[in-house]
Amino acid sequence: MKNSNENMAGQAGEPKKEKNSGRRRFLGLLGIAAGSLITIAMGLPVIGYILEPAFQKMQRQWVSVGPVSRFTAGDTVLVSFTDPSATAWAGETAKTGAWVRRVGDTDFIAFVLNCSHLGCPVRWEPSSKLFMCPCHGSVYYADGTVAAGPAPFPLQRFQVRVSGGQVELQTRPIPVA
Numbered sequence: 001m002k003n004s005n006e007n008m009a010g011q012a013g014e015p016k017k018e019k020n021s022g023r024r025r026f027l028g029l030l031g032i033a034a035g036s037l038i039t040i041a042m043g044l045p046v047i048g049y050i051l052e053p054a055f056q057k058m059q060r061q062w063v064s065v066g067p068v069s070r071f072t073a074g075d076t077v078l079v080s081f082t083d084p085s086a087t088a089w090a091g092e093t094a095k096t097g098a099w100v101r102r103v104g105d106t107d108f109i110a111f112v113l114n115c116s117h118l119g120c121p122v123r124w125e126p127s128s129k130l131f132m133c134p135c136h137g138s139v140y141y142a143d144g145t146v147a148a149g150p151a152p153f154p155l156q157r158f159q160v161r162v163s164g165g166q167v168e169l170q171t172r173p174i175p176v177a
C-alpha cells in the first residue's frame with residue numbers, strides 16, 4: 001500500500017516538475033532575448049561611430065592662402081589656414097599650415113608641416129635650403145625628400161592651384177602623397 005501511494009505521489013509530481021522546468025526555460029530564453037536587445041541597442045551607436053569614417057567620402061576642399069603677389073619666386077614661406085574638413089568642435093586644432101614655395105609665375109609647391117616620422121612640425125632653413133625637424137633630427141631636402149632619418153618618407157605635398165589671383169591648396173583630413 002505504502003509503495004503504491006509513493007508511486008502515485010511520484011507520478012503526480014512529474015507533470016508539475018515538467019511544467020516548472022518549461023517555465024524556467026521560457027524565462028531563461030526571455031532573459032537572453034531581453035539582454036540581446038539591450039546589448040544591440042547600446043552597441044549600435046558605438047558601432048556606428050567606429051564605422052562612420054569608412055563610409056564618409058574624404059572631404060577635399062580648396063582653401064586660399066593668399067594672393068599670388070604675396071609670394072616671391074624662389075622663397076619658401078609658412079602659410080596658415082583653417083582646415084575646412086575639421087569637425088565643428090575642433091577649435092584651435094583646426095588651424096594648420098603649410099610651407100609654400102613659388103617656383104614660377106603661377107607655379108607653386110606646398111608641403112605639409114608635419115614630419116613623416118611622428119608628425120612634428122618641420123621648419124624651413126633658407127640658409128641651408130633644408131627642412132629640419134626639431135623632434136628627432138630628421139632633415140629633408142628642398143624638394144621634400146629625406147636627407148637624414150629617422151623620417152621614413154618624403155614630406156607630403158598639397159595640390160596647389162591659382163584661382164582668381166589667389167593661391168589655393170587642396171586640403172583633406174589626412175594628406176597623402
Ligand code: FES
Pocket residue numbers: 115116117118119120133134135136137138149150151
Ligand atoms: S617627428 Fe620628426 S624626426 Fe621624429
